[in-house]
Amino acid sequence: MVKTQNRNMSVPDTSDGAKYGNAVRLPSASLKTSDNSSNFANPGSTGKSGSSRRSSRSSSGNSASGGTEGTRKKDGAASRKLTGAAPRSMSGNSKKKSSSNSAPKAPAKAAMSKPSKKSTLSGSTKGAKKSAFAEEAKDIKNSGSALEKKGAFASVPDDVLSQINDTFLKTVKDAEKAFASKKEKHKLKVIPLGGMQEIGKNMTLFEYGNDIIIVDVGVAFPEESMLGVDSVIQDYTYVLQNKDKVRGIFLTHGHEDHIGSLPYLMRELKCPLYGGKLTIELARHKLMEAGVGTRGIELVYCAAGDTIKAGSSFAVEFIRVNHSIADAFAFAIRTPIGNVIHTGDFKIDFTPINGDPIDLGRFAEYGRQGVLLMLAESTNVEIPGSSPSEKHVGESFQRIFQNTTGRIIIATFSSHVHRMQQIFTAAEMYGRKVALIGRSMLNTFSVANSLGYITMNPSTLIDINDINKYEPEEVVILTTGSQAEPMSALSRMAFASHRVVDIHEGDTVILSAHPIPGNEKPIYRVINELFRRGAHVIYESLADVHVSGHAYRDELTLIHTLVKPKFFVPCHGEYRMLFRHAALAQRLGTPESRTFILNNGDVLEVSQDSAKIAGFVPAAPVLIDGAGAGDIDNRVFRDRRILADDGVVSVSIVLSKVSGKLLCPPSMQSVGFLFESEAGPIQHECSQKLYNYLHRLESSKSTKSIRDAAESHQIRDALKSMLYESTKRRPLIMINVLEI
Numbered sequence: 001m002v003k004t005q006n007r008n009m010s011v012p013d014t015s016d017g018a019k020y021g022n023a024v025r026l027p028s029a030s031l032k033t034s035d036n037s038s039n040f041a042n043p044g045s046t047g048k049s050g051s052s053r054r055s056s057r058s059s060s061g062n063s064a065s066g067g068t069e070g071t072r073k074k075d076g077a078a079s080r081k082l083t084g085a086a087p088r089s090m091s092g093n094s095k096k097k098s099s100s101n102s103a104p105k106a107p108a109k110a111a112m113s114k115p116s117k118k119s120t121l122s123g124s125t126k127g128a129k130k131s132a133f134a135e136e137a138k139d140i141k142n143s144g145s146a147l148e149k150k151g152a153f154a155s156v157p158d159d160v161l162s163q164i165n166d167t168f169l170k171t172v173k174d175a176e177k178a179f180a181s182k183k184e185k186h187k188l189k190v191i192p193l194g195g196m197q198e199i200g201k202n203m204t205l206f207e208y209g210n211d212i213i214i215v216d217v218g219v220a221f222p223e224e225s226m227l228g229v230d231s232v233i234q235d236y237t238y239v240l241q242n243k244d245k246v247r248g249i250f251l252t253h254g255h256e257d258h259i260g261s262l263p264y265l266m267r268e269l270k271c272p273l274y275g276g277k278l279t280i281e282l283a284r285h286k287l288m289e290a291g292v293g294t295r296g297i298e299l300v301y302c303a304a305g306d307t308i309k310a311g312s313s314f315a316v317e318f319i320r321v322n323h324s325i326a327d328a329f330a331f332a333i334r335t336p337i338g339n340v341i342h343t344g345d346f347k348i349d350f351t352p353i354n355g356d357p358i359d360l361g362r363f364a365e366y367g368r369q370g371v372l373l374m375l376a377e378s379t380n381v382e383i384p385g386s387s388p389s390e391k392h393v394g395e396s397f398q399r400i401f402q403n404t405t406g407r408i409i410i411a412t413f414s415s416h417v418h419r420m421q422q423i424f425t426a427a428e429m430y431g432r433k434v435a436l437i438g439r440s441m442l443n444t445f446s447v448a449n450s451l452g453y454i455t456m457n458p459s460t461l462i463d464i465n466d467i468n469k470y471e472p473e474e475v476v477i478l479t480t481g482s483q484a485e486p487m488s489a490l491s492r493m494a495f496a497s498h499r500v501v502d503i504h505e506g507d508t509v510i511l512s513a514h515p516i517p518g519n520e521k522p523i524y525r526v527i528n529e530l531f532r533r534g535a536h537v538i539y540e541s542l543a544d545v546h547v548s549g550h551a552y553r554d555e556l557t558l559i560h561t562l563v564k565p566k567f568f569v570p571c572h573g574e575y576r577m578l579f580r581h582a583a584l585a586q587r588l589g590t591p592e593s594r595t596f597i598l599n600n601g602d603v604l605e606v607s608q609d610s611a612k613i614a615g616f617v618p619a620a621p622v623l624i625d626g627a628g629a630g631d632i633d634n635r636v637f638r639d640r641r642i643l644a645d646d647g648v649v650s651v652s653i654v655l656s657k658v659s660g661k662l663l664c665p666p667s668m669q670s671v672g673f674l675f676e677s678e679a680g681p682i683q684h685e686c687s688q689k690l691y692n693y694l695h696r697l698e699s700s701k702s703t704k705s706i707r708d709a710a711e712s713h714q715i716r717d718a719l720k721s722m723l724y725e726s727t728k729r730r731p732l733i734m735i736n737v738l739e740i
């Protein structure tokens with residue numbers, strides 16, 4: 001079994017769809033030449049003292065001559081990879097080529113030393129342009145010296161030659177200025193469409209010039225007030241208006257709040273998806289299941305250290321982080337004006353279950369080179385200290401398994417591949433078989449297992465229908481329902497409505513997940529039921545059977561200290577979390593004027609020296625109710641709330657088409673409004689009152705007809721007061737007028 005993803009593994013069969021990225025693996029040492037070679041700010045050029053962005057800018061010119069060739073090489077590698085040919089070995093060549101091209105550096109440098117020092121161009125343009133100028137200067141110099149030898153220029157006075165040289169240098173300067181002013185037109189726009197002041201539906205756009213990249217396309221779960229809504233997604237107006245600019249979607253990891261709304265967006269947008277293997281496979285499954293398919297959508301596997309070039313403005317490096325799902329990454333997004341770090345969801349785990357610890361070295365390296373902007377998650381900023389390692393949970397499982405004789409039933413998040421692994425490990429250690437329940441659990445397991453992310457003996461896994469063939473002490477059941485979702489397997493077991501498993505005395509149930517705030521009540525209801533059936537329930541010592549996948553305050557502090565961003569945007573949190581994260585950043589040295597708590601839809605415009613909120617795009621939540629998307633307004637919720645609280649009263653009024661007069665007393669019906677004991681008398685009383693009211697209306701010469709009164713809600717309002725008078729309730733009222 002392969003436990004850790006092997007980066008050198010061969011390219012998967014293209015019929016399988018996913019390919020490795022058009023990635024160029026840029027080891028840290030090669031960052032310098034590779035970056036100079038492309039159209040990005042130059043993060044790796046220093047090698048000198050320091051931390052300062054200034055030094056990286058001013059030194060970039062020196063290695064310029066290697067640039068253009070490096071770009072060609074890199075692009076070549078990229079295009080070959082896109083067609084599915086040998087992927088990863090390219091990086092080595094790229095590096096070698098770049099460094100071998102440093103040969104013409106000396107003369108170029110000599111000829112260009114003056115303008116290059118004063119230049120304010122970003123690495124790329126400067127690199128490419130200078131290289132051409134350098135070649136030209138070298139030619140002049142060489143030919144000049146050759147001619148001189150022949151005596152052809154012998155008669156040209158020194159001051160004329162010097163004038164020629166000055167004119168040449170002036171031309172270079174003018175050209176550089178022109179490039180510089182052209183460059184300055186573009187600012188980096190950072191546009192969150194979700195994930196700000198909320199936990200859920202994470203999605204952020206980065207726009208520069210003609211290029212847009214998107215980080216994550218997650219879904220949110222409805223708030224309690226959104227009665228009947230299944231899920232909540234982002235408003236895609238801005239993305240769809242700028243479809244042609246979108247170069248790719250980069251997925252930090254495979255949790256629902258990061259990939260869950262892909263099926264909605266990808267119906268209307270076709271662009272490549274980049275992510276870790278597990279993330280990509282979960283995304284593929286999601287697209288297939290929703291009937292969107294993957295036609296026209298390139299799915300690209302990326303591994304830690306891969307860099308994906310996206311348009312001419314962006315290159316995105318995948319940096320390994322730890323989280324509660326395998327294949328989680330932070331991104332270093334290189335742009336022409338500087339580097340952006342997006343942490344994604346992360347924690348610092350020095351003893352992770354699957355793979356290596358977070359690549360803190362890479363964060364530090366970017367920090368040394370200068371980071372223009374950081375976006376970092378804020379979920380656990382309120383919790384002091386550091387989050388315990390996932391390994392801690394494994395040790396607790398082993399203790400529990402050792403001391404338990406009956407069946408063990410564990411509920412956790414279905415996406416928690418590491419937790420699954422720990423359960424399999426503990427089960428094998430104590431001679432138990434594992435059965436899985438729940439569609440999402442089975443789906444994640446089969447994806448993770450097929451990718452080699454679960455290490456286990458195949459015979460450990462048994463079908464849920466076979467559990468009775470084993471003794472209770474030989475069985476572990478891994479189930480969904482840790483949040484007491486009504487239809488989940490655990491809830492059904494608790495309420496004795498599960499098809500296969502019923503809870504009985506001797507069972508041990510472990511809730512291995514933190515209750516999502518607001519879910520406590522239903523969770524306790526399930527726990528009550530489990531106890532009632534005689535199970536032993538482990539839920540209160542949660543610290544032992546669950547650890548968070550999100551960084552606590554000390555871990556966030558460490559990331560800030562390493563990255564030292566010039567500008568900071570806290571994300572992935574409710575307002576108070578963003579606020580406290582901004583305060584933390586300020587304590588650590590990022591001034592308040594450079595920290596931005598954004599709303600969804602804000603356009604943060606960032607230049608090398610400044611950042612400001614420069615506009616807005618539509619970003620109101622779009623609610624999905626059944627098949628309808630976005631067609632639910634607040635009135636619907638208000639009505640649903642009223643229906644839930646006070647029910648509905650429906651009144652039918654029959655009028656003569658000719659005279660407009662009442663043909664019979666109005667008939668009244670209600671649902672969820674009156675208790676059985678009061679229904680008869682109150683209904684009668686209210687019907688009578690309404691009849692009298694309509695009569696008065698009819699006989700009064702000064703007022704409108706009954707039809708007009710119904711249309712203007714006058715009758716509804718009158719009935720509302722009558723009903724309130726009798727019952728102190730405010731049901732939803734429907735008035736139907738029939739004319740015959």
Ligand SMILES: [Zn+2]
Pocket residue numbers: 253255323345
């Ligand atoms: Zn996550």
Ligand SMILES: [Zn+2]
Pocket residue numbers: 202255257258345572
């Ligand atoms: Zn998340």
